[in-house]
Amino acid sequence: MTTKTIETRFPHEIIENKWQKRWRESSLYKVEDNDPRPKWYELTMYPYPSGDLHVGHWYAMTGADIHARFRNMQGYNVLHPMGFDAFGLNAENAAIERGIHPHSWTMDNINRMRDQLASMGPMYDWDREVVTCLPEYYKWNQWFFLQFYKNDLAYRDFAPVNWCPSCVTVLANEQVIDGACERCDTTVTHRDMNQWFFRITKYAEELLDQSKMDWPERINTMQTNWIGKSEGVEFKFDITEYGLDTKSLVTFTTRIDTVYGVTFVVLAPEHPLVQPLTSTNQKEAVSDYVNKARKSSEVERLATDREKTGVFLGSYCVNPLTGDRIPILIGDYVLNTYGTGIVMGVPAHDERDFIFAKKYDLPIKVVVAPPGWDGSELDEAYLSPGTQVNSSQFDGLNSTKGKQLIAEHIESNDLGTRTVNYRMRDWLISRQRYWGTPIPMVYCDACGVVPVKEEDLPVLLPEDAEFLPTGESPLAVHDKFVNTRCPDCGKPSKRETDTMDTFVDSSWYFLRYASPNYSEAAFHEKSAELWNPVDQYTGGVEHAVMHLLYSRFFVKATRDLGLIKYDEPFKRLFNQGTIIYKGAKMSKSRGNVIAPDDYVNVVGADTVRTYLMFIGPWEQGGEWNDSGINGAARWLNKVWDISHIDPKSFKGSPDSDTEKDLTRLLHKTIMRVGEDIEKFKYNTAISSLMQFTNALAEEKLFEKINYDQWLGLTRNLYKMMAPIAPHLSEELWEKSGMESSVHTQEWPKYNENLAKDDEITLVVQVNGKVRAKISASVDITESDANEIAMDDPGVQKHTQGLEIRKVIYVPGKLLNIVAN
């Protein structure tokens, strides 16, 4: 803490301990499946047990807890669980650095974090906790894997992976930031390895359908971009003259309308046809180029501002539509992993091809004419639609129409097919790491690749592995683990030694919460059906295309296995913002972490919760400010103070105006706070509660109302505060003579008539400028308003000598006199 923090006047530590104990003893937050109330599943993304919880976690967890508590008070049977995303590379690295076993490192962290989370006073039912590194959980990862394998959704393939030469390990895609290792910033290279994949691309089309969920637009956009659908044509160029097995070069294009303008064809340097198509005198140049391309890093290759280079192979293909002989080149701007790895070059109508053609002096042939084109050379590629020219029988057509007719022509002459391409790749789940779920497969010399039998699950992760990074999975050198018997023939065979990506764990944990201790299956069918799908999911935006996309895939695949009936895991999604400190996101390495414990000790959990939610709109995040927390502390202090006014001070005969005013404010507050919490606008909800408190704290208010009225007002205040400040509101609820928990109370209802003002301030404008504010009855008529306004000296001053053209009246609000 850098600046002075004020103290609370209520014994927060005693109150927190007292109520956390009582809630635990009375099982207040126990969630039962069997409950007549409608269900509500409120989920927040579970944390990685990295060690210490910081206020960033509190920010995410408090906001979710408030919403869950609010739904509970609205009469829902709420499931708001918590667990730990416990597998992962950090544990392994910590183990290497400190000589602690990943298991004990992780479990110690979980124990500490569970206490820190509990100090927030959340409504978690800890009996439903999920810890993904335990065999009881990861057994079902293996089970899902086997189901996917059986249904052709899991397969093994030889594929390039990201490799960090410094960490001596494979990295997940998400751990590669701008081509460099997330941990050590070393440039990532590639290796080709046998890997396991989940066939997420099978669901590409369905994943594009976002109509069954209510998610933020930007997340939807990010997913759509990630999937990257593009419709086009695979078009074949003839290479029969070289007498190879392959008779044609298949290119993919979205601009088949430009096919008459092809002046060259470019292969990716890694393409298998490069070698057979290289002529003798180009061999050296080509192999030099290929070697150079192989060595350059991913970042270098993908940099858009990079000069486009290429080499002529010395061979040609034939465009079957024109009979033109077209030079074949290789260029590293062509990606082997997208489309067919071969691109047709149309310099007149593609920016990259234009630059490439200029550089290598290739012809530029216009086939889609810009409006008013005079046949002269183009200064740059023309990308928009236009009129087909130099396109044989399609000349004169609009290119949009041309695209369609040329595609049909190509298909009917067997020169190509219309296809759809996706940028999204299948999900590579193999990791050459120790701290993850073993992939339950066995390699048998006689039977080949054989799945472990379901009844033999889990394949346990051995505790005594040597997990120093060697580039191979640590399990590979663990003889007892590796050597097994073939599930089919019983002969000695070897286990798969890679482990699963930890995103597998988080792709179905929301199903596990429904029946976390069920040992017969991944989830109890009835419980899972009761609670899922998640009604409201909250979490950071950083998971937009990984976790959120994988989970959607998992649910669709599980549905197709016949295990669940719905299509989407998370009906609604809300992204909270990030708490920053000293201008940056909190992180251990930056040394700008705020530990909630320090503040909890001084001002209490409720104050920290309130402050965090008051900083600004939850979705925006904001900067932690030490002095800002004073505002939250002062508010709760004030609530505490007014709750301790001696009941004997209240007068028996109330003042009816005061009563009316307070009743009106109460109903307005109920309305605002409820609407705001519903929409996660916690900052304005707290603001309304502060205003209400300020009205109740007005000097000598007790002389104007009686004690019953006072209790009615304050008890409603406690109920509305309960989701935000659960301990203090509970304590004051009890002190006000109420039994049971404030958290099981019904959310107060407001009466619209009682919330209405009967006196308003009529704003009088002359030509749009405020010239008078007149207090008036809410139902003042236009003519009365007009009359009063015209009598006002301030208004008269500004209308003097002018002709009144028009008067605009907004009932109960405003009168604007237009004069000139």
Place this chain on the structure above:
RNA sequence: GCCGAAGUGGCGGAAUGGUAGACGCGGCGGUCUCAAAAACCGUUGAGGUAACACUCGUGCGAGUUCGACUCUCGCCUUCGGCACCA
């Protein structure tokens, strides 16, 4: 380069066509105190005035409207995301 979000007092923010700056932080002045802290009261966009009045003011420039922080168009800046995907 493309897409998206945002730009309001000293600061966090409120108000999505009708009183700009709610609520809070910080500051200033006061009460209490031996003194301080806390608390309480007052004040706090800029200019202007003895005080009012009045003028200006929501990134910049136009526009629509009786009236614009809010809608439209064009810029600028910041932050995110994507980025040779053929």
